[in-house]
Amino acid sequence: MNWLTDFFGDPANWSGPSGIPVRLLEHVEFSVAAFVLALVVAIPLGLLAGHTGRGGVLVVGAANAARALPTLGLVVLIVLLVGVGTTWPVLVPLVALAIPPILVNTYEGVRGVDADLRDAAYGMGLRGGQVLVKVAVPVALPLILLGLRLAAIQVVATATVAAYVGLGGLGRFIIDGLATKDFPSAIGGAVLVAGLALIVQLAFSLLQRVAVSPGVSRRVTVR
Template sequence: MNLFHYISDFLTDSSHWHGYDGIPHRLDQHLGYSFEALAIAAAIALPIGLVSGHTGRGGNALAVVATAGRALPSYGLLVLMFFWIGRIGLLPVMIPLVALAVPPILVTSYEAMRTVDPAPVDAARGMGMGPAAVLFQVELPVALPLILSGMRSAAIQVVSTAAIAATVSLGGLGRYIVDGYYQRNYETVAGGGALIALLALAMVGVFWILERVVVSPGVRRSN
């Protein structure tokens, strides 16, 4: 039996679509872990990236932080956090997922602010607009497409990696991979992997729609 048969058999089995171990419930758990990690990472990285890009300071330090964050192995960090914290729970999972999401958001938000055309910024300052008004009313709307691209990259990485939650007895779509592997049920392993891959691809569509909603048409045409 080939991979596509495994996936098809898993997805067409009605027993996989209801109950505690059903796909809707596991998907809800997986998205919960992913969006929580993404929200925390955005709360950390966006203010730093926007302010640093606005002022033009700290670019080298951000590059070092981003490089270090990308070099961290998520699964290895999960194991370390699990033993350090000493208990099963969401916190050991959130730390590596947030560490994974911060670098792309941090770097792209900084670069987005630095690539804004200085002419309208200078004009806004000449009209008497303060730093906060320039940041949020002039620079941010223009930088938004690139900022969203960083958010999209972070979301794809987090959704793809959130399966590690299952290795410390939490839920999510990774539960199919971990449980299927130990049970030698390759249909379940293939089905779980396919669902995670599809979810990561879905993030591309979600952010495409989000960009169409929040970015002004004039800015989209100029990019």
Template sequence: MNVLHFINAFFSDSAHWHGYDGIPTRVVEHIRYSLEALALAAVIGLPIGLVTGHYGRGGNTLAMTATAARALPTFGLLVLVVTWLGFGLGPVMIPLVVLAVPPILVTTYEAVRSVDPSSVDAARGTGMQESRILFTVELPAALPLILSGLRSAAIQIVSTATIAAYVGLGGLGRYIIDGLYQRDYEKVVGGATLVAVMALVTLGVFWAIARLTVSPGVRRAV
């Protein structure tokens, strides 16, 4: 039986569209986990990246920290945190946030540093405060790259949030974990397909956000 047959069988089974284990329920759970992890990572990564990028300090430290964080195995970190803190959503958020902070942090730093220095110097020459320079001059110009960092983090989170199923939570990982345990490969392939589709939808959402928030002049310059 090929993959397409498994996909067709999974999505054509009406039992997969209803109840606590139905596709709508699992999709909503997966989106909730992903949005919470992305929000936490953004709260940590964006301010640090903006401030360090504006002042041009700490770049080497950020790079080393990001490299170290990316080297951490997400599943291994999940097991360690669960052993320490017990089961629940909190232990799942920690490895997801650790995974997502580096691309947000490093990309935001590089985005702000790449803004044309002449426009920043001109703003300083008019007596503009540093905070205003950051938010009215640098941030609009850096926004496309900042969004690319958020997009990269979001896709990584969506693809990795399946680990929530390992500690008894829901989400699309439930199909993959339960399917492997039950040797129900129709369910495994269906769950993996849903995760892939959600990653593609995430790409589309960030494309739409960029179209709505980035000025046409900045888009043409990128």
């Protein structure tokens, strides 16, 4: 507890380019950029594969393969390929980490929509794209949001690897603290990362309450 007091109670840790606000903003920037890139890739692929029923084996297989990639090893590989001074060594591993849960949950959510609901929608005159948007996605939304939440939490927790390639973020407190045996800094950085992850968890819980229809929520709960 004294270490936390030493870290958070030190005014020097709250100002300057290495202060908590700046490092927190850098961490959020890395995380948001990686999360958005993963969304752009995974959501369309998941919707398309789930709605058409084609490429499901490929989708799941590719996602599982991406999960097996070692994040830190991928960071080192990208650094060797493109060098330092760019954010790609961090963004590429984080995007690879975020895509699998989003892709698989989107695919499984849309693919698992009751066939009777689809048939009823087609019977009402809706076409393929309309059925996807107006029927499949709303029903699959709880599972899709679960994938988004898992991806966001993983990205926030893993964005500390930016410190390994000389970039900023909350990982600087952890990596630099361990390197210099400044344990209050290392523990304080870990607490900040954990706190940010909890905020993300809470934000997605609130989003699910607002975005998911109560009828769909009850249906998922019953299942």
